[in-house]
Amino acid sequence: MEREDILQKALNGDIQAFQTLFSAFQNQLKSYLYRLLTDRNDVDDLTHDTFIRAFDKISTFNQESSLKTWVFKIATNLAYEHLRKLKRWPVDAQDQGAMLAIGTPPISESFRVVHQTFNAAAYEMKEHIDFCFTCISKTLPIENQVALILKDIYDFPVKEICLIIDKSEGVVKHLLKDSRDTMTTVFDHRCALVNKNGVCDQCSQLNGIFNPKQDQQEQRMKLELVKESKKFNRSELYELRTQLVKAIDPLRSTGADLQDIIMRCTRTAIGDVDDFFAAPMSKSDL
Incomplete structure (x- = not known):
């Protein structure tokens, strides 16, 4: 199936289609979050939260950027919330x-x-x-x-x-x-x-x-x-x-x-x- 077709399914609320797209950059996302958070458990939690929040908001994805960039923005905002509690x-x-x-x-x-x-x-x-x-x-x-x-x-x-x-x-x-x-x-x-x-x-x-x-x-x-x-x-x-x-x-x-x-x-x-x-x-x- 073409990526465009998978993306359209994800935009229509197909969670398996979204999982397919998310998995393409999931390892890099987790690596990025680890460099920010330095805690594996926090990385797992925030990766899960990012997936849920991104899927919930997928209808707002206007394709002005790549899906990867859009998801990284969500993950970064979640990381900000966590890191602001720390020195x-x-x-x-x-x-x-x-x-x-x-x-x-x-x-x-x-x-x-x-x-x-x-x-x-x-x-x-x-x-x-x-x-x-x-x-x-x-x-x-x-x-x-x-x-x-x-x-x-x-x-x-x-x-x-x-x-x-x-x-x-x-x-x-x-x-x-x-x-x-x-x-x-x-x-x-x-x-x-x-x-x-x-x-x-x-x-x-x-x-x-x-x-x-x-x-x-x-x-x-x-x-x-x-x-x-x-x-x-x-x-x-x-x-x-x-x-x-x-x-x-x-x-x-x-x-x-x-x-x-x-x-x-x-x-x-x-x-x-x-x-x-x-x-x-x-x-x-x-």
Whole structure:
């Protein structure tokens, strides 16, 4: 059946037709929401709520944009409602998470158990760079974070981002420039992979913990980001990071389970979660 026919059925209230269209971008939607929310359970809830709200309002879809853009707008609004209850993350959120893990043996042990138990708990430095990108993006105002992720990670055109966040093209371009400048500056001061003065070298540290037989420097040098860092063009390094992050689905990558539990620790350390062990566990967690 042609897509136009399926869309017409969905517009006429056929939920199976709508499910067919929704499923075409559902994984990307969930990945996007995870980068905003950093909690699998919240992602599942908001994805479900997005589906229900979009289907309920399908008669209002005027086809001025793609269905995907229209659904992402609904999901983004739901994410806004959730995120407005929380504070923006501090730049040192990862450091706080690391200190909590170091000072709390049961949390450290939970990392090791997940790493040893689940198939999606392999450690690779590139996955931690994705984790780091998410953490730093959460230091931005919500609209900046959304605009940045939609454009630089999911390749939405500026005009579609305007529709999603209900801002003019000029405002969106300003949000993107401001966000990239902020991210680049933070990475410049924090990332020890590319700057010997950087304060964050968790990629190598975690590699040493979870892959003790693996040579850290060898793994570092496999990353294009590290190879190019000698040139130290800050904007080019930011683009290399985004290219790496684009290639990783944080919910389905080889290290998704391990990164998720590290993310939970970070959220606990900064106060998004009251108690690491009291936080709702997703099906892959302990």
